[in-house]
Amino acid sequence: GQNIDQPTEMTATEGAIVQINCTYQTSGFNGLFWYQQHAGEAPTFLSYNVLDGLEEKGRFSSFLSRSKGYSYLLLKELQMKDSASYLCAVLDSNYQLIWGAGTKLIIKP
Amino acid sequence: ETGVTQTPRHLVMGMTNKKSLKCEQHLGHNAMYWYKQSAKKPLELMFVYSLEERVENNSVPSRFSPACPNSSHLFLHLHTLQPEDSALYLCASSQDPDKKNIQYFGAGTRLSVL
Numbered sequence: 001g002q003n004i005d006q007p008t009e010m011t012a013t014e015g016a017i018v019q020i021n022c023t024y025q026t027s028g029f030n031g032l033f034w035y036q037q038h039a040g041e042a043p044t045f046l047s048y049n050v051l052d053g054l055e056e057k058g059r060f061s062s063f064l065s066r067s068k069g070y071s072y073l074l075l076k077e078l079q080m081k082d083s084a085s086y087l088c089a090v091l092d093s094n095y096q097l098i099w100g101a102g103t104k105l106i107i108k109p
Numbered sequence: 110e111t112g113v114t115q116t117p118r119h120l121v122m123g124m125t126n127k128k129s130l131k132c133e134q135h136l137g138h139n140a141m142y143w144y145k146q147s148a149k150k151p152l153e154l155m156f157v158y159s160l161e162e163r164v165e166n167n168s169v170p171s172r173f174s175p176a177c178p179n180s181s182h183l184f185l186h187l188h189t190l191q192p193e194d195s196a197l198y199l200c201a202s203s204q205d206p207d208k209k210n211i212q213y214f215g216a217g218t219r220l221s222v223l
Contacts, residue, residue: 004151008149030209031209033211035214040216041216042111042113042199042213042214042215042216042217043199043214044111044214045211045212045213048209048211087152089152091209095207095209096154097154098151099151099152100151101149101150101151102149102151
C-alpha cells in the first residue's frame with residue numbers, strides 16, 4: 001500500500017528552528033508538496049519539490065531525497081503565527097495525491 | 110484569502126435531513142475538488158471535476174452527491190448521512206486537473222451529523 005508518515009505533533013520555541021520530517025512509500029513519484037493549515041482555515045501551499053535537494057523560501061525550506069523516500073520542512077526564526085498543521089503530500093506515478101495526516105506544530109514563547 | 114469560498118462554515122444536521130455545501134472559486138480555474146478531512150487522518154479525495162465534468166469519484170457513498178453547474182461553482186448535496194460522516198469538508202481548485210498544479214483550498218465546512 002501507499003503510505004505517508006509524519007509526526008503527529010511537535011513543539012518548538014519562538015525564535016528557534018524546527019524540522020518536520022515526512023517519509024513516503026508510494027508507487028512512483030512525481031513530486032512532493034507541503035501545505036500549511038491554521039486551525040479553522042484553508043490549507044495553503046508552501047512548497048513543491050520534484051528534484052533532490054534543498055529549496056529555500058524565506059524562513060521556510062523544503063528538502064527532498066528521492067532515493068530515501070524522505071522530505072523535511074525546515075522552519076527558521078519561529079514565530080507564534082507558525083503554530084499550525086503542516087501537511088505532506090506525494091504525487092504518485094498515476095498522478096494521485098497521497099496525503100499524510102499532518103503534523104501539528106505548537107510554538108511556545 | 111485563497112480565492113476559494115465555502116458556505117456554510119458550520120453545519121449541524123440530523124440523519125434524515127437534506128443539506129447542501131457550496132463552494133465558489135474566483136481564480137478562473139478549470140478543476141475543482143471535494144475532500145473530507147477527519148481528525149488525525151489524511152485528506153480523502155472524494156470527487157474531481159474538470160470543466161464541469163466529473164473525472165474522479167473515489168468510491169464515495171451515494172448519500173454524497175456532487176454537482177458542478179459551471180467552472181466556478183461546486184456543490185455537495187447531502188442526504189441521510191451517518192454520524193461517521195461528521196468531518197471538515199474542504200473544496201479546492203486548480204488551473205486544470207493535472208495534479209502537479211497547486212491546489213487552492215477553501216476554509217471548509219465543519220459538518221456535524223447527529
